[in-house]
Amino acid sequence: MAYFRSFFGGGAESEEENGAEMVEKFVERVETCTALEDRRDALRxxxxxxxxYRLAVGTMGMNVFMEILDKERSNxxxxxxxxxxxxAVLSSDDENTDEDELGERLAEVMLKKPVFLPSILSILETFDFAARRCSIQLLTSLLRxxxxxxxxxxxxxPMGVSRLVDIIHDNREVVRNEAVLMLCELSRNNSQIQQLLAYDNAFVLLFGIVESEPLDSIVIEDCLFVILNLLRKNTMNQQLFRENGLVNRIAGVLHTFLYGIDEESPDTNEWPKQRTANLIFLLQIIRSLVSPDNVAANTHAAQKAMHQCxxxxxxxxxxLSELGVSVEVLTETVIVVAEIIRGNYTNQEYFASTSLITQENTARPSLLVLLISMTAEKQPFKLRCAVFYCFLSYLHENEFGKTKLIDTLLPSSQTDGSLTTGGLVCQAISSSEPVQAWFGSVALLHCIIDVDHLREQLLRVQLTVTVGEMPVSLLVHVSNLLTSMGNRRVQMRAGYLMLLCAWLLNCPKAVSQFTANQENLHYLTTQIVDECGEGTESEQQVLKGLMAFLLLVCLQGTSEPNAKKSLEQLIERRxxxxxxTAAVEGVSRTEQFVRAAQKPQPLAKTPNELFIDYHFIKLFKANEGW
Structure with a gap:
């Protein structure tokens, strides 16, 4: 009794004391009674x-519960x-296991009993419905x-994981579904368990359940959640999944989800929420196989398999169809396509060859569809970010695609007034909407990263900014856009500065044209020391670092001795x-840098969070040590 009172502190209420005494009495009956009916009634x-009286039952009854599990398996x-x-002892009233300290402590006590886990695994092998279901529920609760x-x-x-996987074979759906929920918890954050589950044929068994359930079944979500746990960042399981031909199987499941079981009479009504949720999980599984976080060989093999099937x-x-899926599904699909084509030339060219049939019955290439969606202010921000990522994935390690885009901007290209990819990118750069201008700047930046000859090609691009006036070069146009903003519009300035840094790097001709305009140098040298600009302190630190980096790029790209000395003196004087040095070093300490450095896919939740590009960071880090 003293042990029980210590949990509640001094002066426990009499009701609690009476309850504890009753618990103690029933526990004693279970221990000492010889008649089965008496023991059964005491347990009830x-x-x-x-x-x-959760605590009292859990602590006072623990030993007798363990004895029953160990010695009464025939009953x-x-x-x-x-x-x-x-x-029930492990279940909290508020169902929040994260904050259920008592549940944590009681679970720990159970697991310290040597007979406990072996007994539970043995009970799982019995065919009694109630005992099997309850033992699975108990294991699930313990895992949480x-x-x-x-x-x-x-x-x-011995054979611990295999014994748990075997439960999925149970023909009773309630037991099988409980087993799937248990695997959801068992498969979390443990690569060894994940591999053992995969080698015990968990993938095939779970897909069997998925294919047998209605499309809006929550059991499908649970199965897909387990599969996702087994694949995400697990190199061995990804390889096993692919080698067992399961990419083809998931393609079949995807087709069924999109068009229904009966294709001849497809369901044109709005999908139930659960069907949408199931499809998003399926898309996340596909994405886990081609994620940039994976081993490169695994990603490439999965990309190839997804094209072939x-x-x-x-x-x-x-x-590119009128399928009418939700914005959430469309956004996730765009991201999946992005990662299937990213860095894979065959897939990139296939994607570029696809087109949308418009209402005028004309074919609009997929790249134009992407850019139109990216630059449409009315589109949801999350979808615009996904489309932007997809366009960058098309350009990633695709020199042919980059060259084709820049060719559409050159004077020699045929212009019949139709939309072109290059034209839409330049329109975006010139937009007054900050997000659109940032997207356009970074998209053009990706065209010239790692392809030096395209930097010079881009110098040939001429734009007619104002009707009736002479065209100006794109470099002059971007420079004028930057200097015209003074210390305002931080997001747009960040985009223009990144573009100029990438363009001028390793391109002496571009450096010469940029530095020939003293207004550009005046802007950079005055804005670095300006303390009154718009934006947060962190944003200002990024901008100053980008301007300092651009000045260093100009210094490095100026080969004529007198011009270089003059530029050095100007920088030193102002x-x-x-x-x-301090400005360049300060960039990597900002929240914008840290956020953007995590993944190639932009992680911004709001438009203002788009500030630095992932691949620009790699370029910046490679050259900041001048």
Missing amino acids: ALRSMVKK PELLTLTLETLV HRGPEVQNGVMNQ KMLHELCRVL ISKDTI
Whole structure:
């Protein structure tokens, strides 16, 4: 009794004391009574008291519960009552296991009992419905409270993982579904468990359930969640998945989800929310196989397989058809397509060859469709970011695609007034909408990263900014846009500065043309020391670092001795080298830099968070040590 009172502090209420005494009495009956009916009734009483006296039942009854699990396996009724009581003991009223300290402590006590896990795994092999279901529920609850300990305990038991996977074969749907929920928890954050599950044929078994359920079944979501756990960042499982021909199988599942089981009479009504959720999980599984975070060989092999089994074709149809999927599904599909084509020339060219049939019955190439969506202010921001990422993925390591885009801007290209990819990018750069201008600047930046000869090609581009006036070069236009903003519009300035830095790097001709205009140098040298600009302190630090980096690029690209000396003196007189160095070094300490450096896909949740580009950061880091 003293032990029980210590949990509540001094002066526990009499009701609690009386409750504890009743629990103690029933526990004693379970221990000492010889008649089965008396023990059963005492267990039922304890089960009914759990909600009110959870701690007392859990602590006082623990030893007798363990004894029943260990020695009464031939008695399903006692086993089930005991298991139901233990499940209730671990369940919090508010269902928030993250903050259920009592549940954590009671789970820890259970797991420290040597007979506990072996007993649970043995009970799982019985065919009694109630005992099997309750033991699965208990294991699921334990995994939520003490996941790593349970995972290690299961692995230490002979054939522990295999015995759990075998439950999926149970023909009783309730038991099977409980087993899937348990695997959701078992498969979290443990690569060894994940590999054991995969080698025990979990992929095939789970896909079997997915294919047998209605498209709007929540059981499908649970199955797909387990598959996603097994594949995400697990190199061995990704390889096994591919080698077992499961990319073809997932392509078939995708087709069914998009067009229904009966293609001849497709469902044209709005999808139930659960069907949408299931499809998004399926797309995330596809994405896990081609993620840039994977080993490159795995990603490339998966990209190839997805092209061969027509999955890329299927996904392009979603983007370029009147299928009418939700914005959430469309956004996720765009991201999946982006990662299937990213860095894979065959897939990039296939994507570029697809087109949308417009209402005028004309074919509009997919790249134009992307750029039109990217530059449309009325589109949801999340979708615009996905489309932007897809366009960058088309350009990634695709020199032919970059060259084709820049060719559409050159004077020699045929202009019949129709839309071109290059024209839309330049329109975006000139836009008064900050997000659109940033997208356009970074898209053009990606055309010239790692392709030096295209930097000079871009110098040939001429734009007619004002009707009736002479065209100006694109470099002059971008420079004028930057200097015209003074210390305002931080996001647009960040885009223009990144573009200029990438353009002038390793391109002496571009440096010469940029520095020939003294207004450009005056702008950079005055804005670096300006303390009154728009934006947060962190944004200002990024901008100053980009301007300092651009000045260093100009210095490095100026080969004529007198011109170089003159530029050095100008910088030293107006700023000082120490200020330049401090500004460049300060960029990597900003929140914008840290956020953008995480993934090639922009992680911005709001338009203002778009500030630095992932690939520009790589270029910046490679050259900041001048």
